[in-house]
Amino acid sequence: MKKPNILLVEDERDLAEILQYNLEREGFDVVHCADGQDGLRRAQSLLPDLIILDLMLPVFDGLEVCRELRSDPRTQHLRILMLTARGEEVDEIVGFSMGADDYVLKPFKTKPLIHRIKALLRRTPANGQQSDQLASGGVTIDRVNHMCTIDGKEVGLTPTEFRLLWTLIRQPGRPFSRNELMDTCRGEDANALERTIDVHIRSLRQKLNQKADYVETVRGIGYRFRPGNGNG
Numbered sequence: 001m002k003k004p005n006i007l008l009v010e011d012e013r014d015l016a017e018i019l020q021y022n023l024e025r026e027g028f029d030v031v032h033c034a035d036g037q038d039g040l041r042r043a044q045s046l047l048p049d050l051i052i053l054d055l056m057l058p059v060f061d062g063l064e065v066c067r068e069l070r071s072d073p074r075t076q077h078l079r080i081l082m083l084t085a086r087g088e089e090v091d092e093i094v095g096f097s098m099g100a101d102d103y104v105l106k107p108f109k110t111k112p113l114i115h116r117i118k119a120l121l122r123r124t125p126a127n128g129q130q131s132d133q134l135a136s137g138g139v140t141i142d143r144v145n146h147m148c149t150i151d152g153k154e155v156g157l158t159p160t161e162f163r164l165l166w167t168l169i170r171q172p173g174r175p176f177s178r179n180e181l182m183d184t185c186r187g188e189d190a191n192a193l194e195r196t197i198d199v200h201i202r203s204l205r206q207k208l209n210q211k212a213d214y215v216e217t218v219r220g221i222g223y224r225f226r227p228g229n230g231n232g
Contacts, residue, residue, distance in 0.1 A: 003028060003029045004028050004029070004050065004121060005028065005031070005046065005048045005049050005050075006023055006028045006029070006030050006031070006048055006049065006051070007030075007031050007042055007043055007046060007048040007050070007052070008030055008031065008032045008033070008052045009032075009034075009035075009036065009039030009042075009052065009053045009062070009065065010032070010034070010052065010054045010083065011034045011054060011056070011057055011058055012054075013034070016032050016034070019052070020032055022110050022114065023114065023117075026114055026118075034058070035058040035060070036058065036059050036065045037059040039051075039053065039060075039065055040060060040065045040069070043069055043075055043078065044072070044074065047075065047078065049079065049121060050079045050080075050081060050120065050121060051078055051079065052081050052117075053065060053066060053081065053082050053083065054084060055082060055083075055084035055085075056084065056085065062082060067099075070099035076099075079101050080099065080100050080101050081101060081102040081103075081104060081116070081120060082100045082102070082103045082104070083104050083106065084104075084105065085105070085106040099143075102116060103159075104116065119180065132144045134166070136172050136214075137172075137214055137227020138150060138227070139165075139169065139208065139214065139227070141165055141166055141169055143166060146162060148162065148165065150208065150209065150211055155207050155209075157207060158203075160200050161203060161207065164200055164201065164204055165204060165215075165225075167180075167181060168215065168223065169225050172224075172225050172227060173224060173225075174224055175221045175222060175224045176221075176222050177221055177222040178198075180222070181197055182197060197222075201215060201223055211227075214226060214227050
């Protein structure tokens with residue numbers, strides 16, 4: 001079986017060596033680049049299964065690399081996980097607006113990061129094709145513009161709520177465990193996050209208003225998105 005290949009674009013040598021070592025132990029083939037220009041060239045030639053992309057890079061920064069990849073039909077569907085020390089909410093929103101599939105903050109723990117990498121590889125369709133806008137039951141979510149609307153009216157979601165809704169609405173009717181939903185959320189403290197998943201879901205339901213019941217609790221498992229389940 002072919003090993004998934006990962007392109008690691010990271011200029012901190014010690015961090016890159018640690019990541020490459022641990023990823024290869026998990027069965028990945030890893031190619032490392034230390035600047036954005038080289039990373040862009042390698043991405044275009046290798047077409048890797050996943051790109052781990054630092055934002056603060058020499059030559060081209062990570063946002064520029066991401067923008068170039070998303071504008072090229074050959075690379076626009078590559079999976080990109082941004083790895084960065086920029087922790088402000090606005091930075092995360094900019095990252096997603098540029099087309100990032102996930103956004104992980106430094107410092108991070110290696111095992112949770114690898115768990116999220118595996119989850120990202122699992123939840124993206126095998127052919128690499130994915131839409132930047134999804135709609136179901138009157139709820140529309142636009143990943144590029146980081147916007148959610150209900151029957152045409154915009155609803156403000158936090159990055160965590162946005163990720164949760166995006167994950168659920170991509171596969172209507174499919175139950176997601178809390179562990180799976182944790183993969184979509186910001187933060188590396190898995191135990192703390194597990195305790196707050198229900199809080200994020202409660203807040204998301206409040207903002208969905210008349211569509212709140214579309215996010216259905218699946219007893220003993222977690223949650224699923226089932227349009228038409230409520231009054232909307």
